[in-house]
Amino acid sequence: MAVSLAMEQSYKMKPSTLLNSIIMSTVKAAAKTLVSVTSSTAVREGEKWKAGDHFRYLLMLTIWVTVWVLRVMMDHFPCSVIPSPSAIMGRFSGGGFLSSSSPSPSLSLLLHDGPENGELDGSSDKAIGRALSHIFGLLNEIPATSMKYQFTVAMADRIVDDNVREGDESLQEINRTALSTAFSRTSSLLYASLQSMIQQQQPETATWPSRLLHMLPLGSHLLSYFTTISGLLPSATSNCQSQKQNSLVIFGEVTGFAGDSVMAEKLGKELLWITSKLKFCSAIEEAVIQWSFASGLASLSLTAHPRVQSSIVQISAILFKELGRGELEASRQLKFRSLILWLPLFCYASNGLTCPVFTVGEKAEMERVIEEVILSLPPSDQEIILSNWLQDFTISSSDWPNLQSCFDKWCRSSRKLLL
Incomplete structure (x- = not known):
């Protein structure tokens, strides 16, 4: 009542x-x-x-x-x-219609909000899982500047930690399912946000040299480079600044290029947090599998904003470490796809100036991890991965990751096979 x-x-x-x-x-x-x-x-x-x-x-x-x-x-x-x-509900009574004492089926889940007769019915035995998934969905929608954002993060964090603390297998499965779904949804939203930014960086009024460079591999990097040294071509940076100035504020939310940039940075941090929770819940394999198939996101991340790249690089580093430990039952295809997709980002991503993504020691550790994963693959796979790395490493301005020792080991093993 x-x-x-x-x-x-x-x-x-x-x-x-x-x-x-x-x-x-x-x-x-x-x-x-x-x-x-x-x-x-x-x-x-x-x-x-x-x-x-x-x-x-x-x-x-x-x-x-x-x-x-x-x-x-x-x-x-x-x-x-x-x-x-x-x-x-009281409009009809008898004759197969609903009476005032029998709620409609569409409202049954809403009206039965607790266990009946001391037992859990089918609508509430996994209510904690639905609540956790709902919170993760809200987390993607709430702006990071909202006062309720940290409240929502803390609530999801607390539910996941309490489920782990209970130690029950059904609660662990709820964590794995909710986090895996959140990882998939957040990575898809991040891809859509980066794709929207790329489209806004290519206005129809751009001159034909800039359009031609955009069509080439790593065209955004080439366009920014030529613009910096000569100022002859319209750059994506100038387009970004103009669109930031022309962006609108509707119902308290920023729209346009600036809105997509802020959203992409927010989603990248959320995806990094979800990855850490998956590792905490011993369900990191879910993220490794999804990450090895995210070819579109890997391509767009090469030209993403450095703050967005920072989150994506840290996610890739966590997953590479899990592959290097050997505790996961990772197949040859899984390791190969992960390396071939995300190793180029390590070469082109900015390490950051005021807040570096990795320290010198962490960079050296990641090089050892990547080398272990590469050497665990057959020589034919090593050849493809190391050849792509050498091309990216020589073109990029970064000096990391330096896999020269791994390349030398592959050369020696190939020489022995030949002799």
Whole structure:
């Protein structure tokens, strides 16, 4: 009864989603019609309106004003426009229809919010898993500048840690499932954000030399380099700055290139945090498998912002270390795909100036890890990986990772095979 009363009150205080959508769609249609009438060819040429133009104008204007008056009345004078759940459930009785004592199937999960007769039913035995997945979904949507963002992170962190502390296998499986799903969703959102940034860096007004360079491999790097030394070509950086200045703020959120840049940095940090939690829950294999298939994200990360690259490099480093330990049952294809996709990023990514991604000792450790993973593969796979590394290493301005010792070992083993 208490739940039913609460739902009734909420229905009275809020207009329905369907009614909201009808109102907004009608307003948009009215606005478009007004704009089309006032900007018609006849108006531009100085001709007089026809009777039909006047009628359409007055009709749409009336609809627009009426809709907004209704909206204001609904906001300030709430009324029970939509029937309450109790009224809906009590409308029919007997004959196969719902009675007031039997809730509808669509509301059964909402009304049964606890165990019945001391036992967990099928709708609540995995409620903690659904709650955890819901929190991870909210985490992707909440802006990092919001005061509730850290609150949401702490809540998800606490639930995962409590599940691990209990030690029950079903709770461990809930952690693995929720974190694996969150890793997949966050990496997909990060890819979409980076892809949107790349598209905004290629305006239609760009000159043909810049378009040609963008079509080449690592074209963004070449374009930035030529722009720096000569200033003859329009650079992606200048486009970024202009789009940052022209970005809009709608409902408190930044849109445009600046919004995508901030979102990509936020998603990169979230993905790094999720990877750390997967490692903490002994479920890192889920991330290793997904990361080895993320070819689109690996390609876009080469030209991403250094702060975004920082998170992606740290994720790759964590997963490489797991591959190097040998505790995972990683196949040859899994190791090969991981190295061939993400090793180029290590060569092209910026290490950071004010806050380096890795220290000198961490860089040396990562070189040893990468060497161990490469040498665990067959010679044919080593040849492909090391050949690609040599090309990327010689082209890039970075001096890391230096896999010369690994390359020398492969040369010696190849020489022995030949002799």
